[in-house]
Each structure stands twice: as C-alpha cells, then as structure tokens.
Amino acid sequence: MKKTLLVALLVLVFLSFSLFAAGVKETSSGPIAFSVFYSDNATLPFKGDWLTVTEVQKRVNAKVEFEIIPIVDYQTKVSLALNTGTNAPDVILYQSTKGENAALSLNGAVVPISDYEAWTPNFNARVKEFGLEDDVASLKLKDGKRYFLPALFDVPFYDGGLILREDLLKKYNLSAPKTFEDLYQVLKVFKQHNPTSYPLTILAGPRVLYRMTMPSWGISLGKNGASGSNTLSWDYANKRYFAGAISEQYKSYITYMHKLYAEGLLDPEMAEPIDGDRWTQKLATGKAMASYAYYDQLGGVTANSTIDGFKLQMYPALAGPEGAHHQPKSKTGSGILFPIKTAKRADFEQLVRTVDEMFFSEENAKLWCLGVEGTTYTTQNGKVVFVDEIRNSSEGIYKSLQVKYGCGSDVTQMVWVNAREMTKYDENYARINAEVEAMGDVIQAIPPTPKFDDRMAEEAGTLQTPLFDAFERWNSAFLTGSKSIEKDWDAYVKEMKNLGIEKFTELYNANL
C-alpha cells in the first residue's frame, strides 16, 4: 500500500514537472523582441513608423529593434560584428554567404539555417512555389549547409538596359535596333546629325555598360562580372569556367567597342565615373542620345529636359555573336543571416519562425511589396489598383511606395513576384518586360560560386587581384586605342598567363 502510494506520488510529481516544463516551453504571449541590422539607402531612408514596419510587427507579434546602418559602411559593420563575435544583433538583413561570409560561416560564426528547415515553413513554401529548389540548394557551402535565407525571385526582371531617344529614331527614320550592328548604324546617324556629341554615354562607369552588353558575346568580365572573379566567364553550354579575359569572344567584344570609341560614338569620359547628375545633364541637353542604364532613371531625365518632343525609351537586349543576352541575374538574392549567438537564445525556434513568417509568408510578402489593402491599394476585378495619392505622385508609384511606406526595399522585401511588381510600374515597363521574356533566355542565371574554404579563398584572392588589375589596364588601353588589338593581343595574353589565369580557372572549376 505504502509502496503504491509512493509510486503514485512519484508519478504525480514527475507528471507535474513535465507539465510545468512543457508550460515553460510554451512561449509567453508577449511579443518576441530581437534586434536587426538594416542597411540604409539614402534614397529611401528608414522610417521607424513606416506602414510596412509597424504592420508587420503587429502581425507576427514581435518587437524589433532596428539598427540603421548606412549602406556604404554596412559591410564593414557586419564584418566587424561577425569577425569579433561581439555586439552582433540577432538577425542581419541583406547579406549572402559570398566572400568573407563564406569563411565566417564555415568557421562557425553563422547559424547553418538549413539545419532548421522545419522552422521555416513559409520560406520552404515560397521556394517550392517558384521552383527554386535547385537554386537554393546551390547556395550550400562546402560543408553541405546553407547559412542564409535568400530573397526569392520568381522571374528575374529586365530593370535596365539600352536606352535611346525614341523621338530621334522617328526623326531620322530609323527602326529600333535589334543587334549590335544595328546599334552601330543608329549611333552613326546620331553623330552625323550632331557632330559635337558623343551619342553613347554611360551611367556610373564602364562597368554598367560591360555587364549589360558582354553577355551577348558570351562573356562577363570586369568589376561586376557575373562570376565575381573579374576575369573568368561561365560557359553555359559546357557548364564550366573559362578564361574569358583572354578569349576570342572578348577580343571580338573589345574590337567592337574600340570601333565605337574610335569613331567618336562612345563617350570618352567613361573612364571616370559619371554620376547621376552629369549623366542626366548629358541626356537631357542632347549631348548624348543613348545609354545603358536603369529604367527608374528615365523619368528624371524626361521631366527636366527642355527639348521639344523629348522621349526616352528602353529597348530589349541586343543580339551579339552569342545571341541576345543581358546581365545575368540570380533568382536568389541577399537575405537573412543569423549570427551564431542567436542560436543560444532560449526562444531561438520562435525567433526563426517569427522571422520566417515576417518575410516569407504569403500575406507579408504582399505587405512588403504592395502595402496594406485598404490603405495603399485596393483590389478591383482581381487587379491591384493603388490609391490616388500614390498613383498621382510626381515620383511615380514605385518610388512613392518606397519612400513613404517602405515597400519594395531590397533590404526587407524577400519575395519578388514579377507580375505583382509590374503593377507598380507603367504599362510601358510591363510591355518591355513581356517582350524580353518572349525572346527567351535573355537573362541567364548567375554562374555557380565555387565552394572554397578560407585557405583556398585566400589562394584564389592572391591570384585574382593582379589579374584584375592587369585586365583593367589592358581593357582600357584596347578600348581607347593606346594599345592595338591586332598587334598587342599576344603580349596581353602572355601577361595574363604569366599572372596565372590558367591556374585561376582550374581552381574555380575544381571546386564547383
């Protein structure tokens, strides 16, 4: 009797303990609090009272402390936090695992979020919906784990490209160019009518021109080359890297560009960065009639031009020797990273689930893109219609949503549905995008990043910089004609080989 009583008592005690423990596991109903690093772009400064920010915190019952860091120094601050392990926030936005972050992740400074798949149901659902399983899987590092939650794009969009003066095309009876040969002819006509002008100018620097046009020759090189290696390009057919900087394709490309330069069709000032204002000036005053830039910027130029009938239009990618291609884009983008100390939080699971819901759930994806139904838009006949204030704003729907409500920011919007995005732009933009999509394979995928550990990364780095420096020098020389492509090409190839470009290529290919 006594024994049974004792056992019963023990069971009771055990039961109550487990119930108590379970009760403790059950998180309190108060909001979960965590800190976040946010990368602040000066053109859309973060506002704590943005509709998107306040609304999303309400919806997921969270209290988020945003650390606003200027975009230009963002990487420094993140690097410092992750390298020293001190003063890191709970969540870091707008990061990927390229470069130093790969080493940091492999060395244990970052949470391998792929281990916690069960806690990110919304993210998983979006990945499936967009068919990005492979793309996401390719983000795994050398140890087979993925360390961040990337932004997801269902279809990359054509947000920038060749821009021409449509009114001049009409005036001089020219048809829209479809190939680079056509472009050459068009520019020549422009120059004929305006001998003191330099028809093709560039925004920011030659790298924008290069990254948007090189793919039509089958290469992608330079500062923002798709692979990040600067001098190697990806062979899409054979799925391996090759030394793009010394290839025949590049030779053909630079010959074309040199022709444009030599005939005064290309702005000679392109070696120095041309900032937004001067670029706008050149186009608005008619000193230039063509450029490679972003659609967002057209409005500003047109609004400020005093030329009669001034009209700028964006055109689909032109065809070069390897087809019509634009700058490769990834269907995954920078996203969310968790420093390792966050995993030590008792409520880590809840935190991950909250973050997952905040950015990847269907409703919140809409929130970050369009705002709140009833406040910023209404649905009429299944179509999204923005409220008058936004629709009629002088800066356009897209910009006004960004600045006033915090929608469409690269840092917080993680889910990008092309059709939904198009509602924020005018019909012209949608038409162009549709045209581009119809052309097929214009925007190729970004080549895969080799899986280096930090020792190999260091080795790759020591090869990369001298090769890049040499490439830049020769590229500029070939372009301007200070070095002749026919006569000096071999010397160039020899120098690049001496600097180890073949070893560099092998290193990349061996670690895919």
Added chain:
Amino acid sequence: MKQGKQLQKGSYVARYWQLYAMMVLPLLYFLVFKYVPMLGSVLAFRRYRPGMGPFGTEWVGLTYFSRFWSDPAFWRAFRNTLVLSLLNLVVNFPIPILFAILLNEVHILPFKKVVQTVSYMPRFISTVVVIAILGELLSPSSGIINILRQQVFSKEALYFMNEARFFRVIYILVDTWQYTGWTAIIYLAAITAIPAELYEAATIDGASRTQQIFYVTIPSIMPTIMVMLIISVGRLLSLGFEKVLLLYTPDNSMVSDIIDTLVYRTGLANQNYSYATAIGLFSGIIGVILVSSSNALSKKLTGEGIY
C-alpha cells in the same frame, strides 16, 4: 598622490612630483588605448581565419612579409607612394608657411579676418564632392579648362583626369587647395607669439618688410617649422587614401596605385587581414626610421627636435 620615495628636501622626485602626477592619467590613457591594441599586430605573423579569433590560429612566420616583398605590384605602389609624398612635401610644405607669413602682413584687420576664415573652408568640403567638381571643370567635353584650350588656344581637349601624366599634379594641387588655409593656422598661431619688440628693434635697425620676414619672423617660428617638417617626413608613407582612390583609373594606375589602395584592393578581394597587418607593420617601421633620422638631423642643424 605620488609622494615620491622619501620626502627628503631636494630629492628629485619630491621636487618634481607634481609634474609626474600630471602625466599619470594621460600616460595611462596612452598605454591602454594605444599600446594594448598594438598586441594585435601579432596577426602579421599568424594566419587569420574569419570567425576564429582575432589573433589568428597559427604561426606562419614571415609568409605574409615574403608575399608582399616579392610582389612587383607592391614595390610599384611603394615607389608611387614615396614619389607622390615627396613631391607633395616639396610643394605643399612651404606654401602654408608662406601664406601665414603673408597673411600676417595684412594690416586691414577685417579683411585679414575674412581671408583667414575663408581660407580654411575648403578643408570642409568632402573629398568626394571636390573630385566631382574637379571632374566637371576638367571634363574634355564640357569643362571650362578644355573649352578655353579649344577656343582660345586652339588646342585639343585633354582628358586630364584619366591620363597618368597629370595624376600627380592634380593630386598635389587639390591638396594645396584643401589644406593650405588649414595648416597655416598653426603657423599663424606661432607668428602671433613673436614679441613685438623684435620687430620694433628690426625697424629701428632699418630693415625692410621683406628683411624683417627673413630675419625675425622665420627664425622665430623655426621650431614650429621643424616640428611640422619632422612629422610630415614621418608620415611620408601615409597619403590621402580617399583622394587617391577617387582619382584612380585603370589608365593612370601605374602611378596612382599607392600602398593603401593596394591593400584596400587586395584586402577587399579576400579580407586578408594578416596581409594588411604585415604591410602595416612594414610601413610603421619605415615611418619610425624616417622620424628618428629627420629628428636627429634637425637637432644637428637647428638644435631642436621633437624628442
């Protein structure tokens, strides 16, 4: 309170204890905030692996040193740094002194004050904007200078900002514009400390204004000049990084790449802090050598040095 060893009358420490006491707090500050972090320099001899501790994970001896030692790009950057620095020194060291002396000769007080204030304003315009404005001025298509060249002198337009031969000139002149007024402040302060009696004596002796400058002003501020010179020589290897970066283009990279921009590019590519630290140590050693030699030289020539 440092009471010294024994309060013997005339004991050294007892006599001067107040002076030592004054030094305690600042010295502590120095040791903590300047010397403790120096321990981090050990990274130049260890391999740094991101996320695995700030002092690296293993000793690698002189690997990083030999890496830059055998890199021709490094020596080119080193040479560029020295040349640019020396040229800058030769041009921009005397100019603020001259400016201060001349300014001191202005006797219309309101005008003097205005010039004084305005002359140091350029220092406050962020370098990014300065270079942008300069770019516009020197633009081959729309810049004033080139328009003048073409229309008044019938010469061809030159793309100044992109040609290697103009890089050094542009860098130095921008520096002149930015810092003359600013640096002149020190010399102005030194000049105001000159006792009026000296000038009066010189005038009585019949010295002209130019003579007064050579025989009164300059000798009186010589200690300040020497101090500034020694410091400038010591800093020969540290140049305006941001300015060079902004003026750097592939076409002028052969002369415009300096040590700091090289480290920036190499560092940026692979976050190799060890490599950067090694180069930093090397530059530091050179700097110390430069300072000690120029200090010794100054002591020999003028009897004064900074230590």
Added chain:
Amino acid sequence: MKTYRTPSSLFFSFVVYLVMVLSLAVCLIPFLYMLSLSISSPKAIINNEVFLIPKGLNLQSYIQIFTYPNFFKAYGNTFFYTFAGTAISLMLMILFAYPLSKTRLKGVKFVMRLVIFSMFFSGGLIPNYLLVSYLGLTNTRLAMLIPFAINQFNLILLINFFKSIPLDLEEAAIIDGLDYKGILVLIILPLSTAALATVGLYTAVFFWNDWFHGLIYLKSSQFPVMLFLRNIVTGTSMVGDAAGSGDKSTIAISIKSAVIITSTLPIIILYPFLQRYFVKGVMIGAVKG
C-alpha cells in the same frame, strides 16, 4: 603700426594683397557654387544654367535634409561629441604636454619616444574594437570621447608651444613660491591662448568630422550627423565601395551640396570666434631679457 612708405614696401603690400584676394576667390568660389546649387531647381541645374547665381529658387534640398529621419537628434549628438570630446581632450593634452615640455626632466625622453612610436603602429581595427568592447564602452556615447582623446600630432604641437615660453618666467614664479600646478594654470595657460585655440580647433574639427568611430562603436540612435550625411554624399557616389549599390539610385547634386553646407557651417563659424585668441598672451610681469 609703423609702415615705411618706401617703394619696396608698397610693392610688397601690393603682392600681399594680390595673393590674399586670389586666395579668397579660389576658396570662396567653390563654396558659393555649391550654395547656389543647393538652392536651385533641378531643371536649371540639369540644363547647365547654374554657376554662381542660383536659378529657380528651390529650398527642397534643405527641407529634405531637415526632415531626414533623426537628423536633429544626430546633430545634437555631434554637438555633444564635439564639445565634450574637445574638453576632455584638451584637459588630457595640457596635463601631458606641460611635463613633456621639460626636456630635461627624467623620463621625458622615454615617454616622448612612447608617444611618437605609437603614431606609427596601431593594432588595426579589430584589436581596437575588442578593447573598447571589453571595457564596456561600445554602444555608449563615451566610446566617441575616450578612445581617441589624445591625438599625438596635436599633442606634439602643444608641447612645442609650451617649450617656447621663456623659462625665466617659471623660475621667477618658483622663487615667488608657486608650485608647478600653479605655474601651469596661472602662467603657462594664459600665455598659450593661440596654441590652445589652434589645438582646440583642430581637435574640435576632428570630433565634428569623425564618422568612422561612430559607425563601429555606436547604436544608430547615437550616430553623429556626419554618418547620415556621408551616406547621402558618399553612399550614392559612383566610386569605391558604394559603386554597384549606388548605380540604381542617385541623389541630386543639389542635395549633396546642401548636405555639405549644413554639415560644415557650424564648425566653420567656430573659427572667427576663436580668432580673438590668436593674439599674444598677456605677459604678466614679463622678465626683461
């Protein structure tokens, strides 16, 4: 002010004034250019119609800056860092410079070597960061004031100025029974107003402009105004690190100019106020030669 009106003296004056007027023009014109850019309309700027005279009066740029989130708070932070920082810095520097100006004092040479050596070697970003973090200063405003309280360059300048004060004055004071503390306060400081004004100005400008330390050590609510403004001017520049991220978004030169003007005006007008200290310190009972 006896000036001999000899021909050489007149010519000399002419040269001086010519140089000054040229300097005035060269320094002032870019500022005026930026000022007029900052209040002109974008359309006029784009059509190249603006040089020294603004066109199409437009205060939009300034309004944008003043309504930038947290702008005034950041400005307040900057003022605090500048004043407090300069005060602390001056205090420490004076305490250090006075003993160090006595070259014959035992130990001075060694300490000077320490000071100078530290000008050339630093541990780099991470060790400094860890130290400040270890001391619990990160995310506090003190992190902006203490770690860089002494700038060796300014210290050396101050030491040099102190050295130039004639020793006879000190010796006379000692005979009169004054201790070193008293000498420092009653004799040295009043005679060094120009030096203190210079070093004070340099230090103030350093604190005013410091964005880097604010970035790495502080929380965004404690950021100085320079960080915000740097984000606007450099963050959308086309060079260096920002390149690539800034391609899609541009900020008009009118805003950048307005930014420069608002961020530098206070510190610029500090100088005229300090100019009255650039006079010889009052010599109390100067010892004749």
